[in-house]
Amino acid sequence: MSQGDLFGIVSPQLRRGEKAVWTDRPQPMARALSRLKIFLFGIPFFAFSIFWTSMAYEGAHEAAAGSGMMFFPLFGVPFMLVGAGLLLSPVWSYMEAKHWLIYAITNQRILIIRTFPRHKVESFEPAALTKLTRTTRADGSGNVLFAEETRRGKNGTYTVPRGFYGVPDAIRVEEAVVKLRNSGDAAQDNYT
Helix, strand or coil: CCHHHHHHHHHHHCCCCCCEEEEECCCHHHHHHCCHHHHHHHHHHHHHHHHHHHHHHHHHHHCCHHHCHHHHHHHHHHHHHHHHHHHHHHHHHHHHHHHHEEEEEECCCEEEEECCCCCEEEEECHHHCCCCEEEECCCCCEEEEEEEEEEEECCEEEEEEEEEEEECCHHHHHHHHHHHHHHHHHHHHHHC
């Protein structure tokens, strides 16, 4: 997809007077590799769920046919599906980066646009750009993280870094984020 096509997807999301400064997609392989830990966890998870389900099936098969034990192995099916999802997460991330995920920096905010499975636009105003971190690889690509999101789970609250993963020119992207963040500081100074 060309830069023109990306701008065509970003343009309808822009406010009046807003201009896209930078748009790009994440590098698909970098996005897939970011899911490596999930994939590695999925290997024993999926293997154990297959083992458990097959053992439950053998046990149920040896039991009397009318005892109701024939349905017991079905309890392993959801675990096999979760394990398959963990194993396929790098593939999904690769496809998402290649076809359905667009990053944009405008003169007013940052946009993360997903076009599948449903159209979703996440917007980050300059005031939300609180924590800027860049990691760069030898080829100049890398991650530019610019915010943290607090989430709640069973074990309390935790933070999730938000930003652009696997961008081709991480230094240039970081400079654009800094410029946007500083423009927000200047606008806020005018109001006080």
